[in-house]
Amino acid sequence: MSSVSAASIESVANEGQQQKKPLKPCCACPETKKVRDACIIEKGEESCTNLIEAHKECMRALGFKI
Template identity: 80%
Template sequence: MCEAVRYRVPSAFVQFIQKMSTVSAASVESAVIEAPEKKPLKPCCACPETKKVRDACIIEKGEESCAVLIEAHKDCMRALGFKI
């Protein structure tokens, strides 16, 4: 019959494995804790590029002359999930 073969694992190896499992668990926990929650984007802060150009046009030329820029800003806002 076959005899069971037993291997002796060096204690340094066991300690290394224990340390690695602790380190990886700690890094996963810290990654979860350190990840800040994103605050939702406010409409006043969305699409600053199109908003600036649109506002300047409205001030200089009036709303009627800036329909293209107004629509461009609305498209940008819609792309970010705002319902306009």
């Protein structure tokens, strides 16, 4: 019979969460990044300012300083 307490299980769960690697800017907001990049390639940066700003807003919402 195991004598594992709820506190020790909670401690192990918290350690797993703390070991998560932080989100990298290159991996954040893939949806807005994909459409932004496609637009820039097809139409040029000047024609995609709304998509560029949408991607920046997404990044800021995740805590990145853009």
